[in-house]
Every structure is written in C-alpha cells, then in structure tokens.
Amino acid sequence: MASVKVGIIGLGTVGRGTLDVLRRNATEISRRIGRPLQVRQVVVRNPARLEGLDARDFDVVQDPFALVNDPGIDVVVELIGGIEPARSLVLAALHNGKHVVTANKALLALHGNEIFALAQEKGLVVAFEAAVAGGIPIIKAVREGLAGNRIEWLAGIINGTCNYILTQMRSKGCGFDTALAEAQALGYAEADPTFDIDGIDSAHKLTILGAIAYGVPLEFPAVHVEGIRSLQGIDVTYAEELGYRIKLLGIARRTAQGIEMRVHPTLVPAAHLLANVEGPFNAVLVEGDAVGQTLYHGRGAGAEPTASAVVADLVDVARTLTADPANRVPHLAFQPGQLASVPVLPMASVESAYYLRIQVLDKPGVLAQITRILADEEISIEAMIQKEAPDGAESVPVVLLTQRTLEGRMNRAISALESLPVVNHSIIRLRVETLTGSH
Amino acid sequence: MASVKVGIIGLGTVGRGTLDVLRRNATEISRRIGRPLQVRQVVVRNPARLEGLDARDFDVVQDPFALVNDPGIDVVVELIGGIEPARSLVLAALHNGKHVVTANKALLALHGNEIFALAQEKGLVVAFEAAVAGGIPIIKAVREGLAGNRIEWLAGIINGTCNYILTQMRSKGCGFDTALAEAQALGYAEADPTFDIDGIDSAHKLTILGAIAYGVPLEFPAVHVEGIRSLQGIDVTYAEELGYRIKLLGIARRTAQGIEMRVHPTLVPAAHLLANVEGPFNAVLVEGDAVGQTLYHGRGAGAEPTASAVVADLVDVARTLTADPANRVPHLAFQPGQLASVPVLPMASVESAYYLRIQVLDKPGVLAQITRILADEEISIEAMIQKEAPDGAESVPVVLLTQRTLEGRMNRAISALESLPVVNHSIIRLRVETLTGSH
Structure with a gap:
C-alpha cells in the first residue's frame, strides 16, 4: 500500500x-497502520537541528507555505507553536485538502473554532493529542474512552513547569524565585516563563479539555486564570500543616447554572493521588457519572513524550x-451541529472552599471581628490556626480554611476584612478542592 | 439519521x-455519535432484572440465538460471560454481519484469535474495552494512544477483588481468609472467588493487554499465573518493614529473548504510585520507549464503570x-497480517528480584550456609532481616531481598536451600519489581 506522505513544519524539541x-519505530x-508513514519534507530554520539525520530521507524546505501547498504531502505536522504563521499555515493546509496534526494549544484555544469549522467543511482531520498533557492520551480518553459518560468535572495538573516549581517549594522549603531559577537551569522552565507561571498555558489546555468534555465551543477568554508567580512559601508551609499540598489545577466543572472553567493554585488533600503528582509530571483526574473517577498520569512535556502523542x-x-x-471522531467530541451554548460561569458564581491568610495586629477581639464578617456572609470555618508573631513583627497570621461557599460571597467578605483597622496587609486567598464525589 | 439498533444479551450487573x-445519557x-443508539432487544433470564425499566422501550427475548439471528439488530452486546454459549453467540453474530461489543475477557483470552479472525474476514468490529480494567480506557490507550511507541513493559493491578483483599491484609493486619470473607460480604468477591484469587481473571486480562502491546496472538496458556490464596499475613508485614507493599500484578515485558507474561503477587516500593492503588481500584502502568511511563487509574469493576466502557x-x-x-483500528492494535510470533518466555528465563522467607533452626553458621548457596548461583543479596524466634518456636525466619537474577537460578538456589538440614519449611518466594526504567 502507498505510504502516507508527511510534512513537518518546525524542528524544535518536539519536531526533532x-x-x-x-x-x-518505523x-x-x-x-x-498497514502502510508506512514517510516524512517527505521538513521545514527547519536552524540546520544544526538536522544533526544525526540522514538528509537523503527527506527534503529540507525553507518556506513552510511551499510545504502546505505541495500536492505531494498528505498530512502536515505543525510544530512551530504560537499564533502566526501557525494559524495561516494550518488554514492553508486545510484549504489544500491536507490533514493536520498539531501540538499547538495556544492556536487551538484561540482559533480552534475557526480551524475546526474549516476542517469539517473540507472533510479533514485536525488532530491535537499533543496539545494537552504531552504523551498522556487524555484527549482520546475524554473524547472517546469516556464517551458514554456525562462528565461531571475534571481537574488537571497540566503544566509541568509549575508543578516542578511547586514540588521544589514544598520539598525544599524554598521561595518561588529560587525554585523558578532552578527550573530554568534544568530546562523545565523557559527563559521567559510567563506563559507557564502565569497559568496561561494551563488555561489554553483547559479550554480544549472543557470543550471536549462538555460539547461547547472553545472559549479561552472565559477561563479564569491565576498563576503561581505571587505564591509565597509560607502558604505552602501552612497548607502542609493543614494536610494539603498546593497544585496549579485546571478545573472544568458542570453545574446546574453553567460550566466553571478556572486555573488557579489549589489546596489538595495531601493523601490524594493528584497531590502526589510530583516534579515535571502531569495528571488529569476526570469524574464521569458512570465511570466515577479515572486518573491519567505521565510526562506532560519533553521531546519524545510529546512526539509520542x-x-x-x-x-x-x-x-x-x-x-x-x-465515520470519524468529531474534533470536539460532539458532532459539530450538536455543540451546546452553555454559559461559562463568572468567577463570582463559582463555589469553592477557601484558604485565607489574614495578617492582623495582635490585639484582643480580632478573631471575633473576623468570624463575625464571615458569619455575615454565611461562610463556615472548617479550621483555623493562629501563629505566634515572630520577634519584632507588627502582625501575626491567622490562617483559615472555610467550607464551600460562592466566590462572590468570599469577595465581599475579603473586602470587609481588608477594611478592618486590625488587618494590615492584603489577604491571601487560595481555593481548596477535595476532588471527591460531585466536587 | 437512522438509529443504530442494539441487542443486549445478559442483564446481570453490567447489562443492567x-x-x-x-x-x-441518551x-x-x-x-x-450523530445518531441515536436504540436498544431494540434484550435477552434476560431473570425478569426481576427489568424492574424500573419501561418494557415498551425494547423487546424482551428468551433465546439469545434469536437475537443474534435477527436482521433488525446492528450490534450485539454480549454480557453473559463464560465460554459457552457466549462463544457460539459471538461467532453467530459475526456470521450474520453484526458488530459485537463484549466485556468477556475469558472468552477473548481463550478464543479471541478465532473470533478476531472471523470478524476481520467479515469486515466487522469486536470491541472489548470493558474486558480489561472496567471503566479505565486502557485498551484504547495502549492500542491507539501509545501507537507511536515500542511498549517496553506494562504492569497492572487488574483485579479489584485481589487488590481489596491485599489492601485489607496490609491496613488491618488480617489474614487472607478474614480479608476474603469481608470482601465477599461487601460484594467485592464472589461466592466462588477462584477465578479472582487464583489470578486467572488477571491472566485473562494480561493476555489481552500483552497481545495489543506487542502485536502477538492471544496466548493465555503461556501466561505464568500465581494467585494470592496462599499469601501469608506475615509476609505482608515483613514486606512493609522493608519498604514495600504486595500487589497482584499482571506484567508483560519485552526482552531480547522474547516476551514475559506473568501474574503473581509482587513487592512494589511503598512510595510508588502503583503501591498506592487501594481497595477495589485498578491501575495499569505502561512504559513506552518514547512516552516513558504513563499510568491509568480507576474503578475496574462494577455496574456503571464497566458500562462506561x-x-x-x-x-x-x-x-x-x-x-x-x-479505516478501522485493528482488533489487536497491529494489522492482522502483521502479528509477530515472538515467543513467550518460560518462567525460568524471566529476570526478577526476589523476596525470600526462609524458616531456619536457630543454630550458628546458618546464614553462612544460606549466603553460600546464593553466591554459588551468583545471586546478590540486597537486604536481610533475621527475626527473633517467638517463644517456643522451633524455627526463626530469615527474610532476604535479592538483586535481579534469572528465575531458573533462583529455582536451583531454593532447591538447594530447602535441602539444607537447618531449613525446616518450604521457602516463601515472592517477586520484587521496582517498576522504574526499563524494568
């Protein structure tokens, strides 16, 4: 049988x-497959990336548009990342009747609706397993393996850079800056780590996971995003004292009112499997109404794990x-005519439990004022630790865990707390998820 | 679009x-799918199983052969289990041009080659995600999600009954019989638990996983099978003292000589994710040459988790x-004409580390005799504990961990050890796997 002719655009880490x-593994x-895959053309900017390859195996091309216009190519593999020229190349490939494989989560989160619509119109596939959680076949699991389920929620550690940093902060007791520098030295973080540490990369991936879980269009702008840049080591320590570890989670959840889509540092019970996903690993936990919880764990980045996808x-x-x-699996799990327009909830309508660290002046009656404000918003306290003031410190930390409440109520409570004369810093607020049952 | 017409044979736990x-979730x-699934016929022996269902939705049929011969059915779902009449029904359904979905691991492990050959000849699908690890989409993950990899090895906790019993033995310090009785009372073990506790069910599932991992035919008789029936609580305790937990693993591994396929109780490092899969859960760890390790975790049995698959x-x-x-995915992951005839290795050619418990008379020079015999077989000792003799006991236990060696060498060493006059019981031998790197 004739070989399938492949063109690869981009010979960075994943391309190589x-x-x-x-x-x-040819x-x-x-x-x-029943027929060979043959790489016919490769677009590479830096010829050094070709080292060790037999240049007779394929043509090296300078212009990626020449590749997507070449009638000798069946499938275009887009591995340059970023929005342009990736978007134009993918659209051109589809216009020319070529299937596309891409690892580009930013492109799909922002322009996936346009890209999938064109692919559908042309009867072509845009495959994107590599865009989320590297080598873990999570797209296939949610889209096909759990196709009998109503997905209740999913929660994922989907950025290995952040997970590595958080693991170091906890295990070595170091601060964010130290952990980031180490991650950069080891190649787990890029020179400009913004997309990772600010949660944007996780939000791109969550956008894709949420769409295939719920049959909704890709809605990146509706995702609530908080990264780990301002996380303080002291909160990692207090979380651990309370029996939790802090992970950057991407969470999508179905509620009666709509869909929650949010990325933020989250306290997870220390004994939970997800709390024990360490270093550069990724994991996604999915709760379906029939299957219950299933977990998928593996390397979320790197040359060959991503190449595997x-x-x-x-x-x-x-x-x-x-x-x-x-006969093909629809791009976003549900047939294109069957996508739902369920609203993504504003953060004020999301329900969560909370960790609060409140720096207060060490005066009588402070706790009464705090608990009164929380009670006024009907927020119940689950646990509280009051720490000794360090010598010479003007304030002492009060650390609280609350029961589940609406974020809107918590926002009002925090405003009221911060306006108390005894509260002399901004309040640190982190969300807590037990990841059991229906939430 | 016309509905897809489904007939279900068997309304036991999974059928219901x-x-x-x-x-x-209709x-x-x-x-x-883009079209409805419509259950048209159900074969049920016990009409009580229909309680709560609207009998107008489908026809209740007594004779399963009437269902597989009915031209109005597109897909037959076989959920009666066991070999006959399941085998005849599946073959008849295929002869009649119907696709088949089955959860029947015993049937596939023993007669899958015949069944898949007929399906292939007829251009039909026999789908079997539910046959292994319940709701975890492990068949899809190995067959499709990791299709770019050379699978090095996989190791699975694929029998929830055994895992529940082992969890109880460790956490409560109870014996096998007590843990089994509790599992039966809770519905985690059947009245006749033979297939589960003797490892046969795990071996059926491993047969299937091994075939799709390595592109070999289903070879159940070649799988080495040991269950947990004779496991003693004291070995669970000693394993824990040494930093291990005992799990019943199904292991398939590729070596230069052939393929290992084995089911046995295994010591796994206590901190390993697989050691922390507790109670009735299943998990499968797969090492691919590109992706590294990926883990899949969830409920391996039960009505709705299995129904999910x-x-x-x-x-x-x-x-x-x-x-x-x-255009379809081949049943055993590789194209039917491309199955390999790699030998399944006899157990003597398998390499493993070992846990040995040797009951010896408490006399001088005993350890010298033991270590001499192991040295003669070039078996290195990794750790040793000698326990005090309980009051009045005639023998004391010597517990050893060895480094990796050939099982054939270990068999000879055990024979020699058991022939020593100071060794007065059969030696307990369990295998140890670190589940890292290439083994």
Whole structure:
C-alpha cells in the first residue's frame, strides 16, 4: 500500500523528537497502520537541528507555505507553536485538502473554532493529542474512552513547569524565585516563563479539555486564570500543616447554572493521588457519572513524550486518510451541529472552599471581628490556626480554611476584612478542592 | 439519521448498568455519535432484572440465538460471560454481519484469535474495552494512544477483588481468609472467588493487554499465573518493614529473548504510585520507549464503570458502522497480517528480584550456609532481616531481598536451600519489581 506522505513544519524539541520516534519505530508503526508513514519534507530554520539525520530521507524546505501547498504531502505536522504563521499555515493546509496534526494549544484555544469549522467543511482531520498533557492520551480518553459518560468535572495538573516549581517549594522549603531559577537551569522552565507561571498555558489546555468534555465551543477568554508567580512559601508551609499540598489545577466543572472553567493554585488533600503528582509530571483526574473517577498520569512535556502523542495522531490520521468524514471522531467530541451554548460561569458564581491568610495586629477581639464578617456572609470555618508573631513583627497570621461557599460571597467578605483597622496587609486567598464525589 | 439498533444479551450487573447509562445519557451519546443508539432487544433470564425499566422501550427475548439471528439488530452486546454459549453467540453474530461489543475477557483470552479472525474476514468490529480494567480506557490507550511507541513493559493491578483483599491484609493486619470473607460480604468477591484469587481473571486480562502491546496472538496458556490464596499475613508485614507493599500484578515485558507474561503477587516500593492503588481500584502502568511511563487509574469493576466502557465501544462502533474496514483500528492494535510470533518466555528465563522467607533452626553458621548457596548461583543479596524466634518456636525466619537474577537460578538456589538440614519449611518466594526504567 502507498505510504502516507508527511510534512513537518518546525524542528524544535518536539519536531526533532517526532522525527526520531518515526525513524526508530518505523517498523512497529507501519505494522499498526498497514502502510508506512514517510516524512517527505521538513521545514527547519536552524540546520544544526538536522544533526544525526540522514538528509537523503527527506527534503529540507525553507518556506513552510511551499510545504502546505505541495500536492505531494498528505498530512502536515505543525510544530512551530504560537499564533502566526501557525494559524495561516494550518488554514492553508486545510484549504489544500491536507490533514493536520498539531501540538499547538495556544492556536487551538484561540482559533480552534475557526480551524475546526474549516476542517469539517473540507472533510479533514485536525488532530491535537499533543496539545494537552504531552504523551498522556487524555484527549482520546475524554473524547472517546469516556464517551458514554456525562462528565461531571475534571481537574488537571497540566503544566509541568509549575508543578516542578511547586514540588521544589514544598520539598525544599524554598521561595518561588529560587525554585523558578532552578527550573530554568534544568530546562523545565523557559527563559521567559510567563506563559507557564502565569497559568496561561494551563488555561489554553483547559479550554480544549472543557470543550471536549462538555460539547461547547472553545472559549479561552472565559477561563479564569491565576498563576503561581505571587505564591509565597509560607502558604505552602501552612497548607502542609493543614494536610494539603498546593497544585496549579485546571478545573472544568458542570453545574446546574453553567460550566466553571478556572486555573488557579489549589489546596489538595495531601493523601490524594493528584497531590502526589510530583516534579515535571502531569495528571488529569476526570469524574464521569458512570465511570466515577479515572486518573491519567505521565510526562506532560519533553521531546519524545510529546512526539509520542504526535505520532499517535499520525497513526489515527493515516488509518482514516480517505475515510468518509461521517465515520470519524468529531474534533470536539460532539458532532459539530450538536455543540451546546452553555454559559461559562463568572468567577463570582463559582463555589469553592477557601484558604485565607489574614495578617492582623495582635490585639484582643480580632478573631471575633473576623468570624463575625464571615458569619455575615454565611461562610463556615472548617479550621483555623493562629501563629505566634515572630520577634519584632507588627502582625501575626491567622490562617483559615472555610467550607464551600460562592466566590462572590468570599469577595465581599475579603473586602470587609481588608477594611478592618486590625488587618494590615492584603489577604491571601487560595481555593481548596477535595476532588471527591460531585466536587 | 437512522438509529443504530442494539441487542443486549445478559442483564446481570453490567447489562443492567449498560441499559441505565444508555437511557440516562441518551442525549449526550447521540450528540456524540450523530445518531441515536436504540436498544431494540434484550435477552434476560431473570425478569426481576427489568424492574424500573419501561418494557415498551425494547423487546424482551428468551433465546439469545434469536437475537443474534435477527436482521433488525446492528450490534450485539454480549454480557453473559463464560465460554459457552457466549462463544457460539459471538461467532453467530459475526456470521450474520453484526458488530459485537463484549466485556468477556475469558472468552477473548481463550478464543479471541478465532473470533478476531472471523470478524476481520467479515469486515466487522469486536470491541472489548470493558474486558480489561472496567471503566479505565486502557485498551484504547495502549492500542491507539501509545501507537507511536515500542511498549517496553506494562504492569497492572487488574483485579479489584485481589487488590481489596491485599489492601485489607496490609491496613488491618488480617489474614487472607478474614480479608476474603469481608470482601465477599461487601460484594467485592464472589461466592466462588477462584477465578479472582487464583489470578486467572488477571491472566485473562494480561493476555489481552500483552497481545495489543506487542502485536502477538492471544496466548493465555503461556501466561505464568500465581494467585494470592496462599499469601501469608506475615509476609505482608515483613514486606512493609522493608519498604514495600504486595500487589497482584499482571506484567508483560519485552526482552531480547522474547516476551514475559506473568501474574503473581509482587513487592512494589511503598512510595510508588502503583503501591498506592487501594481497595477495589485498578491501575495499569505502561512504559513506552518514547512516552516513558504513563499510568491509568480507576474503578475496574462494577455496574456503571464497566458500562462506561461498553457504551464507549458502542459509540466507536456506531461511528464506523458502515466504514471501510481498512479505516478501522485493528482488533489487536497491529494489522492482522502483521502479528509477530515472538515467543513467550518460560518462567525460568524471566529476570526478577526476589523476596525470600526462609524458616531456619536457630543454630550458628546458618546464614553462612544460606549466603553460600546464593553466591554459588551468583545471586546478590540486597537486604536481610533475621527475626527473633517467638517463644517456643522451633524455627526463626530469615527474610532476604535479592538483586535481579534469572528465575531458573533462583529455582536451583531454593532447591538447594530447602535441602539444607537447618531449613525446616518450604521457602516463601515472592517477586520484587521496582517498576522504574526499563524494568
């Protein structure tokens, strides 16, 4: 049978990993597909990335638009990342009748609706397993493996950089800046770590997971995003004293009012499997109404883990290259005509439990004032620790865990607390999720 | 679009769960498929199982062969379990041009080669996600999600009954019989628990996982099987003292000589994620050459978790009901003409680390005799504990952990040890796996 002709745009970490895996496992892969995958063209900016490859195996091309316009290519693998020219290249490939495999979560979170609509119109596949959680086949699990379920919620550690930093802060007791510098030195964080540490990368991935879980369009702007940049070591320590670990979670949850989509540092019970996902690993926990909880764990980044997902997508695409589009899995899990317009809830309508650290002047009656304000908003206290003031400190920390309440109520309570004369700093507020049952 | 017409044979726990999920999530499921799934016929022996269902929704049929011969049925769901009449029903359904969904691991492990060959010949699908690890989409993960990888090894807790019993033995310090009785009282073990506790059910599932991981035919008779029936509480305790937990693992591993396929109680490092899979949960750890380790965790049994997998299979089948068979995922992950005939290694050729408990007479020179025999077989000792003799006991336990060695060497060493006059009981031998790197 004729080979499937592949063009790869971008030979960075993932592109080079993809070439290496395709070459090393060529025999196994063609035993699976029933025909060989053949990389015909590669677009590479830095020729040094070709080291160790046999240049006779494929053509090296300078212009990515030449590749997406070449009639000799069946499938375009877009691995350059970012919005442009990736968006134009993917759209051009589709216009030219080529399937696309991409690892580009930013592109899909922001322009996926446009891209999937064109793919659908053309009867083509845009495959994107590599866009979320690297080598963990989480897209396939949620979209196909759990297709019998109504997904209640999912919660994922979907950024390995942040998870590495949080693991270091807890295990070494260091601050954010120290942990970030170490992550950068080890290659777990980029020179400009903004997308990772500010939660934007997690929000891109959550946008995609939420869409396939609930059959809604991609709505990145509606996702609430908080990163870990301003997280303080002292809160990691207090969380641990209370039996929790802090993880940056992406959470999508279905409620009677709409869908919650949020990324923020979260206290998770220390014994929970998700709390024990350490270092650069990713994990996604999914609660379906039939299956209950299932967890998926593995490496969320890196050359070959991500290449594993790219190649799995290539195998899927190659098997259905000329299939009737009606027989294919829909891009966003639900048939394109069947997407729902369920609202993404504003953060004030989200329900959560909370961790609060309130720096107060050490005066009689302070706790009474705090508990009174919380009681006025019907917020119940689950646990409280009051710490000794360090020598010479003007304020002492009161650390509280609350029961679940509406974020809008908590916002009002925090405003009222911060206006108390005895409260002399901004209040630190983190969310707490037990990740059991229906929430 | 016309509905997909489903016939369900067997309304036991999983059959009833499947009906309930199909009914409850009908709207979401048809939004995913693009057409409704309609259960037209149900074969049920005990009419009490119909309680709460609207009998107008489908026909209740007595004779399962009438169902598989009915031209009005597109897909047959076989949920009666066991070999006959399940085998004849599945073959008849295929002869009649119907796709099949089954949860029957025993049937596939023993007769899967025949069944898949007929399905292939007829251009039909036999889907079996529910046969392994209940609601965890592990078949899809290994067969499709990791399709770019050479699978190095996989290790699974794939029998919830055994895992529940082992969890109780460790956490409550009770013996096997007590833990089994409790599991039976709670419905986690059947009245006749033989298939579970003797490892046969795990071996059925491992047979399937091994085939899709390595592209080999189903070879149940070649799987080495040891259950947990003779496991003693004292070994659970000693394992814990040494930093391990005992789990019943199904292990498939690729070596230069062939494939290992084995089910046995295994010491796993206590901090390992797999050691922390507790109670009735299942988990499968897969090491691929590109992706590294990925872990899949969830409920491995029960009405709705298993139904979740049955319905996911129905969705897959419904999407590709009339597809060109060349576009479908091959049953055993590799194309039927591409299955390999790699040998399954005899147990003597398997490499493992070991836990040994040797009951010896408390005399001088005993340890020298033991270590000499191990040294003669080039077996290195990793750790040793010698326990005090309980009052009045005639023997004391020596507990050893060894480094990795060939099972054949260990068999010879154990024979030699048991022939020592100071060794007055059969030696307890358990295998130890660190589940890191390439083993």
